[in-house]
């Protein structure tokens with residue numbers, strides 16, 4: 541287990557070792573992603589951050605905050621709705637142009653919400669929540685991997701260690717969608733996709749991390765109607781007394797991106813920072829499911845882009 545005090549002291553020592561880093565943040569306009577971005581701005585001497593979000597004007601005051609946290613930093617916002625694969629491809633091209641030949645050290649992915657309203661098919665025929673939490677993240681990781689420095693890392697904040705048995709003839713959950721199944725499928729497919737990427741890019745690290753419960757307002761952002769009101773005004777205020785603070789989880793995510801032990805390969809980290817291989821994931825790995833999932837992803841991306 542990696543304690544919070546270990547995380548904090550490692551991050552506090554960062555400027556001496558790693559003065560300049562370039563990172564891409566997706567899903568950092570609130571919650572855990574934003575907390576990670578603030579930690580990054582605080583602990584890296586000369587940080588460059590490319591921040592991808594769907595509403596530039598809503599983020600304007602936070603850009604000011606980041607610049608005052610670190611006046612030596614460069615913080616650029618690129619506007620894109622990352623629920624669609626075609627928009628992800630376009631914004632990855634913009635990232636490439638922004639970098640003008642430079643490389644990326646870190647990619648943080650934390651976009652998404654929990655789909656409480658059943659399957660919500662978007663313009664590309666994908667469930668919108670599933671697309672944000674799974675397909676889109678794998679698309680970002682695949683598109684940005686060639687731009688990573690040697691030893692570069694992708695950290696995706698979702699469900700490392702939360703994998704489970706999938707409905708194997710309905711990976712996309714077209715016929716079997718439920719909140720629980722979507723969580724299991726997105727976590728399991730995610731870890732197997734990262735295995736595949738780690739094989740393709742053996743000098744990089746692909747880290748799938750479970751943050752544990754954190755008081756970000758995620759449930760209230762996700763649910764609508766009576767359930768949304770109950771989450772926002774009753775469940776989340778109560779939960780916030782017991783669960784982790786986003787700032788602490790953000791520190792932990794920065795640690796996963798910078799601590800020496802998470803170099804190279806595919807990592808599934810639980811909320812304590814322990815590499816976890818649950819029985820279902822072990823079985824899928826042993827049966828060669830990483831390759832199958834890689835092929836499934838290609839098919840789903842092609843299908844989405846044809847719609």
Ligand SMILES: NC(=O)c1ccc[n+]([C@@H]2O[C@H](COP(=O)([O-])OP(=O)(O)OC[C@H]3O[C@@H](n4cnc5c(N)ncnc54)[C@H](OP(=O)(O)O)[C@@H]3O)[C@@H](O)[C@H]2O)c1
Nearest residue numbers: 567568569570571572650651652697752753754756758761
């Ligand atoms: N918080 C927890 O306890 C917890 C536990 C386990 C796993 N997770 C996972 O960790 C990730 C981050 O959670 P969080 O608590 O930080 O959530 P959050 O505070 O709600 O932040 C979610 C991020 O995703 C973006 N997003 C949401 N819906 C979007 C949409 N339709 N299109 C484009 N972007 C969208 C948000 O952008 P806007 O600012 O534009 O809305 C925001 O940047 C999620 O995938 C969540 O499932 C969280």
